[in-house]
Amino acid sequence: MRILCVAEKPSAAKQIASILSQSNYQVRQSPNKYVKNYTFDYTLNQRTVSMTMTALLGHLLDLDFGPECKSWQTTRPEDLFQAQVHNSVLGNLEDVAINIRELARNADVLFIWTDCDREGEAIGAEVEEICRQVNTRMQVWRARFSAMQPQPIHHAANNHDQLDRRQVQAVKTRQELDLRIGAAFTRFQTLQLRCYFNNTLTTSGPVISYGSCQFPTLGFVVDRYMAIKNFVSEEFWKIDMEYQSERMENNNGNSGPAVKFNWKRGHLFDYWSSFVLYEKCYQNPMASVIRVQKKRVTKRKPLPLTTVEMQKTATRMLGMTGTRIMEVAESLYRSGLISYPRTETDQFDKNFNFMPLIQMQANDRAWGQYAQLIRDGEFERPRNGGHDDKAHPPIHPTGYDQNIYGDERKVYEFIVRRYLGCCYKDAVGYETVVEAQIAGEKFDVKGLIIIERNYLDVYTYDKWNAHTIPDFEEGQQFMPSSLLLNSGKTEPPKLLTESDLISLMEKNEIGTDATIADHINKILERNYAYKTGNYFNPSTLGIALVLGYDEIGFNSSLSKPFLRREMEADLKQICEGNKDPQLVLRQSIESYSHMFERTIDGFGKIRYSMETYFDYGEYLENAARNRNNNYTSNNNNNWDNESSSSTTRTRGRGRGNNTTSRGRGSRGGGARQNTSSGRGRGARGGSTTTANTSRGRGRGRGRGRGGLTNNTVAPNCNCDIPSAEFTTTQGPNRGRKFRKCGYANSNDHDTCGFWMWSDT
């Protein structure tokens, strides 16, 4: 019997082949440079079989529209909700497919060893599809394994299962929805808003993409920015009490630092209430200690490292972007220095052998001493977190090389210290809580002495600050050294850091461990946002888009995470057999088509938002900045480069002209005007928009085309709907009038598109 085994990636193929064959295999290069084919004999249920193990490079197939939908000009975006879609081999993976087909021709069984998660199941179905093209009689088996360890792998080999069709259907549903929704909205808003970027109305210009992950990601950034803009600071009052102990005198006879007590009420926003309470204390200021509580406390060591946790912590501690961290981790993994870097698992397998990996670090100059301590008796098994993706262990070092430098060194060191920290003991401290009372008002202070630092010594990214206070006894009385009624002001939140953004995405199930960094990168690449230091600012384009969509008044705005969460919940229902995938698909398409219709109808609101918030000069500045930071993809920066030559001219003109009331670079220009009322209808500043909405679709006739100039996009368009006109105040077409028309070569003009109107 000949069995063709297929793993999701070359490293997994090699590991599984090594385990099954006990490293006794023959290896041959496939047509793809990353993929190797391993052949060996295996005893399967007391029978010797011939196995070939090969690999994929992730997904093999991609869903797309046919060539009839290729043109953005002749295909109406709304038709993409119904258009035919089909699967084809991903662009550069034809050689992988050729290899698989070749091997499948003579196989009796296709044995699928892809990762045991939802995507892995779908990838398995893709392999099956490819193999069926050349071999219709083979059986298809699915391997179910919980870890890349001999026992689970042999168990999976001898107890094969079937592909889980529900999971496959769930993934297919997601793919189709993401494609249809993404393409329809992207094409539509790109064509609608292109007039803000380009004055020739040719087909070039930036892509203003929409995606069910990238938009909510942008939404988080804009929401935080608006929360800051709309923040109203409030004054509050609090009683500050300090005590300077004689017992804390130092050697010079001076008293030690004062102990600051916290008022148990925190702070009050009412001055007179605070004043009355303060007066009571002031009249009778002797404090009595009413409670002294001493207890042993621990600071728990970290959990084993997952991808998302690595990105959250390392972006904060190492000053690198999530994308860069993943790039570096990928390279460390390929060098054999760390385990697979994309994992959700935060618990080690019960048979995991920790000691050799600890020993491996024992001679390092920086952290070797801690590895030695752990090896020589301080070891304690890592904690178990609550996640297990059943495919990969937590990220941990697998090799040692002292000759790595720069970012690789930083990320490797982080992973090693995390691993050693996990294998060490919790830190132990001694906490004292003292509660005192003055005239009925309660105050408290906490002291902390660290007794054993343990893991904190090696995992230097965690801090635990000791705070010494003098000894107090219950019943003791003391006179405060200072008792003041102080005022303060509430402060706005800070802009989001990458770490904050990753946490929000994780919490709202936006993206996966492998894609979160991509989505963040995408909003920079599209110039929807830019970074200042570690903080994410929305660009005026990002603000305009998000607030514009929010204005349309959907139950759940397209810029919010709820739609994606709903989709995720539906997919889980499909996997559990509670929902029919066809039904989910039909209902979702219907619902998104409806939202698309409303977006067309309400697009005036998005354009209005562009007129209010968008600043072309600022856009070009951010584009240049993001390009310098390498956030712009290579195939996308030609247009930005070309257009930047006209930047200065355009900006210079605009400043003194019809944009005077918004101020220059007015990222906050429009937003600021809305400070007290939240988003929405603030004054429009210098906008001269007539901002008609697209009411009256499909009505009216008459030859409007005569007035069109520069109409290089729609030469055959006979559209003549006179219902809406507006004059833009932004970008290279400032002062020009636009009017509504349909799509070229289409007889159905019941769709709004804006082409340039005469500007003479």
Place this chain on the structure above:
DNA sequence: GCAAGGTC
């Protein structure tokens, strides 16, 4: 030229 999901 669109999405998000794998992986190199």
